[in-house]
Amino acid sequence: MPEFLQQLNDAQREAVLSTDGPNLVIAGAGSGKTRVLTYRIAYLLSGNAAPWNILALTFTNKAAAEMKERIASLVGRERASRLWMGTFHSIFLRILRAEHERTGYPSNFTIYDTGDSKSLIKSILNEMGIKEKEYRPGLVLSKISSAKNNLILPNAYARDQKRLMSDAASKVPRVHEIYARYMKECYKAGAMDFDDLLLNTNILFRDHPDVLAKYCNLFKYILVDEYQDTNMSQYLIIRKLAEPDRNITVVGDDAQSIYGFRGAKIENILNFRNDYPDYKLFKLEQNYRSTQTIVNAANSIISNNKGQIRKQVFSVNEEGEKIRILQAYSDVEEGYLIANDIVARKGGDEASFNDYAILYRTNAQSRIFEESFRKAGIPYRIYGGLSFYQRKEIKDLLAYLRMAINPRDGEALKRIINYPARGIGKTTLDRLEATAVHNDITIWEVLNHPGISALGFNSGTLRKLGAFTGIIKGFVAKSGELDAYNMTTEILATSGLLKELQSDTSTEGRARFENVDEMLNAVREFCDARKEAGEPASLTDYLAEVSLMTDQDNENEAESEKVTLMTIHSAKGLEFPYVYIVGIEEGTFPSPMSGSNMQELEEERRLFYVAVTRAEKRVTLSYARSRFKNGEFNFVNPSRFLREIDQSYLSIEEKSAFGGSGMREQSQARKPLFNFSDRPTEPSRPKFSSSFSNTVSGSSSEGGRFTDSKFSEFDRISVGCKVEHERFGLGEVIALEGQAPDTKAHVRFENAGTKQLLLKFAKLKILG
Numbered sequence: 022m023p024e025f026l027q028q029l030n031d032a033q034r035e036a037v038l039s040t041d042g043p044n045l046v047i048a049g050a051g052s053g054k055t056r057v058l059t060y061r062i063a064y065l066l067s068g069n070a071a072p073w074n075i076l077a078l079t080f081t082n083k084a085a086a087e088m089k090e091r092i093a094s095l096v097g098r099e100r101a102s103r104l105w106m107g108t109f110h111s112i113f114l115r116i117l118r119a120e121h122e123r124t125g126y127p128s129n130f131t132i133y134d135t136g137d138s139k140s141l142i143k144s145i146l147n148e149m150g151i152k153e154k155e156y157r158p159g160l161v162l163s164k165i166s167s168a169k170n171n172l173i174l175p176n177a178y179a180r181d182q183k184r185l186m187s188d189a190a191s192k193v194p195r196v197h198e199i200y201a202r203y204m205k206e207c208y209k210a211g212a213m214d215f216d217d218l219l220l221n222t223n224i225l226f227r228d229h230p231d232v233l234a235k236y237c238n239l240f241k242y243i244l245v246d247e248y249q250d251t252n253m254s255q256y257l258i259i260r261k262l263a264e265p266d267r268n269i270t271v272v273g274d275d276a277q278s279i280y281g282f283r284g285a286k287i288e289n290i291l292n293f294r295n296d297y298p299d300y301k302l303f304k305l306e307q308n309y310r311s312t313q314t315i316v317n318a319a320n321s322i323i324s325n326n327k328g329q330i331r332k333q334v335f336s337v338n339e340e341g342e343k344i345r346i347l348q349a350y351s352d353v354e355e356g357y358l359i360a361n362d363i364v365a366r367k368g369g370d371e372a373s374f375n376d377y378a379i380l381y382r383t384n385a386q387s388r389i390f391e392e393s394f395r396k397a398g399i400p401y402r403i404y405g406g407l408s409f410y411q412r413k414e415i416k417d418l419l420a421y422l423r424m425a426i427n428p429r430d431g432e433a434l435k436r437i438i439n440y441p442a443r444g445i446g447k448t449t450l451d452r453l454e455a456t457a458v459h460n461d462i463t464i465w466e467v468l469n470h471p472g473i474s475a476l477g478f479n480s481g482t483l484r485k486l487g488a489f490t491g492i493i494k495g496f497v498a499k500s501g502e503l504d505a506y507n508m509t510t511e512i513l514a515t516s517g518l519l520k521e522l523q524s525d526t527s528t529e530g531r532a533r534f535e536n537v538d539e540m541l542n543a544v545r546e547f548c549d550a551r552k553e554a555g556e557p558a559s560l561t562d563y564l565a566e567v568s569l570m571t572d573q574d575n576e577n578e579a580e581s582e583k584v585t586l587m588t589i590h591s592a593k594g595l596e597f598p599y600v601y602i603v604g605i606e607e608g609t610f611p612s613p614m615s616g617s618n619m620q621e622l623e624e625e626r627r628l629f630y631v632a633v634t635r636a637e638k639r640v641t642l643s644y645a646r647s648r649f650k651n652g653e654f655n656f657v658n659p660s661r662f663l664r665e666i667d668q669s670y671l672s673i674e675e676k677s678a679f680g681g682s683g684m685r686e687q688s689q690a691r692k693p694l695f696n697f698s699d700r701p702t703e704p705s706r707p708k709f710s711s712s713f714s715n716t717v718s719g720s721s722s723e724g725g726r727f728t729d730s731k732f733s734e735f736d737r738i739s740v741g742c743k744v745e746h747e748r749f750g751l752g753e754v755i756a757l758e759g760q761a762p763d764t765k766a767h768v769r770f771e772n773a774g775t776k777q778l779l780l781k782f783a784k785l786k787i788l789g
């Protein structure tokens with residue numbers, strides 16, 4: 022037995038050593054599931070298995086890279102290379118490219134991201150005479166995505182009564198037609214969206230048994246991480262590939278299933294038992310990641326869910342600090358509280374910014390923290406959201422690169438046909454597009470068709486279109502010879518993009534230029550790394566890598582120290598010493614959508630469990646009492662999840678940007694903490710209750726303490742006063758109502774209309 026297996030506990034080692042047959046590892050967070058997969062691969066490699074016979078599917082590219090690194094350190098880089106390890110999307114993209122002749126797609130098919138897909142749906146709606154307002158492209162796309170992930174093709178969709186009824190209920194009864202057209206357009210454009218990568222793999226394996234047999238033979242061992250979040254499409258691929266050897270090991274935790282909204286099925290775990298009745302079950306119970314307090318608190322959260330597989334999780338690490346709860350008056354103040362907290366705590370043991378993570382429910386929450394961190398001088402890195410590759414100038418350049426390898430790519434073409442401006446207007450493009458639709462060809466084919474001169478364009482326009490086509494053809498010709506880097510510099514120079522960017526000397530313009538320069542660096546690094554590893558560095562390879570980046574794969578990851586900001590979804594599988602989970606309010610977390618539905622609420626609770634279990638040493642939870650959301654200012658209630666944590670693991674910290682900080686542990690409080698009267702019942706319409714500040718402080722006098730220190734300055738306020746508000750700007754008080762501390766001011770703002778503001782929360786500056 023290799024020495025490195027000593028680095029596992031008995032249960033983990035058993036799971037690693039069971040190399041043949043189906044294995045299911047079900048275990049709680051931080052118990053070493055990913056570690057078992059990693060060591061299992063190392064163990065297989067230290068025996069007779071060849072790396073190319075091992076298929077390991079991870080949730081992110083980053084997880085795959087880290088695993089590979091670890092395996093290399095255990096068995097040597099040579100053995101660890103050539104593993105089939107990556108996300109479902111990247112592995113099956115590779116197979117679809119290799120087998121493209123069977124699928125009818127070009128080998129260098131493009132991958133449409135969500136933006137491309139939505140844009141295509143908009144064109145289709147336009148053509149069908151449907152208004153975008155009536156059929157929101159995002160909604161249509163999510164319905165198409167759900168169908169694909171359940172392997173329902175357009176014809177089957179049109180017969181699927183349940184889906185048709187659901188569409189009718191959402192007032193979008195023609196989704197099935199849009200779906201059929203969408204599929205056709207993607208195929209014509211030589212493009213696949215993310216779901217297609219899985220769907221087409223299923224179709225490939227279904228229609229070409231010889232291809233399936235080839236990969237079944239190749240993959241002697243199959244391993245899947247985060248199995249609880251696989252969807253139907255992924256499940257079927259794995260099941261097919263695992264035959265006939267059935268050497269399949271999956272690890273997962275039903276309590277961490279958080280992608281139900283995207284079609285992931287916890288039932289896949291139960292199916293595993295039915296599909297492989299001779300399976301071996303392994304349970305890991307010791308959490309190595311977190312303190313006892315964190316593990317116990319997380320257990321108390323998840324025990325509120327009815328639908329779950331019961332399991333033990335314990336920690337023998339130190340007991341650790343209690344879970345802290347910070348209360349802020351507003352979302353802006355929440356940002357400051359946390360920035361101050363990090364500044365105050367960093368130092369001594371807490372030496373590095375890398376040790377801190379801020380986790381939120383939705384990407385939109387990041388802005389407040391970005392601002393407060395910037396002001397406090399805290400370096401941060403942000404994952405997901407509007408990433409580098411979604412910036413306009415980068416998408417423009419990427420569109421040129423895409424055209425160079427696949428000019429049929431309609432979304433890329435529409436993006437750049439008149440950028441930089443070359444006098445090809447919207448009317449021209451509309452006519453080209455209409456002709457393409459009418460003749461069932463692509464815009465590129467229209468441009469290259471001899472009949473284009475008969476479409477009624479004047480000679481000037483024809484000349485401009487010809488020039489554009491010429492430029493793209495030049496790129497296509499070169500893309501076979503040049504590597505990704507040389508191709509990119511060539512395109513920048515010849516397309517006019519570089520000149521366009523250089524001509525804008527404004528601050529924003531310079532920033533755009535620097536971003537493009539940064540991308541050029543990234544392409545160069547990509548090429549160098551590929552060449553060093555003896556792998557191809559073509560434009561096609563580069564674009565595949567960029568398209569398949571997940572929210573966890575931060576593209577400009579610097580070595581420097583930074584606080585991590587990310588959604589809870591993208592924090593899956595990761596760990597940080599100090600974790601802040603923010604915005605724990607009804608209507609934010611749980612999200613407003615989950616208010617009425619038990620299943621969705623349980624998914625939100627699992628998400629909360631995932632968030633808490635990312636932490637090694639300390640968890641800090643925070644909520645605000647008011648939040649600006651969807652352009653509206655709302656008073657909000659603390660989340661029901663706070664009440665669900667066993668209160669013996671909590672401590673409340675009262676801090677405020679107005680000064681004053683005090684910490685009390687719950688054990689010393691006289692009243693239970695979350696026995697508050699404004700128990701949320703209608704999360705989608707949060708209502709304010711002034712009793713909260715008393716209840717949370719444990720006694721009314723402490724609630725009063727806040728009032729005293731903060732509101733005295735408002736004694737000066739009167740009708741006619743000029744005031745300034747952080748968001749609404751300058752205004753004048755036109756009326757006052759109610760008694761302190763619940764006095765409300767009606768303020769007419771110069772640029773924001775009249776607002777009613779509760780003085781104790783509004784942070785008004787009185788100008789006189």
Ligand SMILES: Nc1ncnc2c1ncn2[C@@H]1O[C@H](COP(=O)(O)OP(=O)(O)OP(=O)(O)O)[C@@H](O)[C@H]1O
Nearest residue numbers: 028029030049050051052053054055056309310594
């Ligand atoms: N036997 C062990 N000895 C020392 N450290 C361990 C052991 N098992 C796991 N760990 C460490 O505990 C942490 C959690 O392990 P791992 O990430 O594999 O858990 P997991 O079950 O995959 O968690 P999650 O459910 O969050 O994905 C890691 O830092 C890992 O290195």
Ligand SMILES: [Mg+2]
Nearest residue numbers: 054055056594
């Ligand atoms: Mg894991």
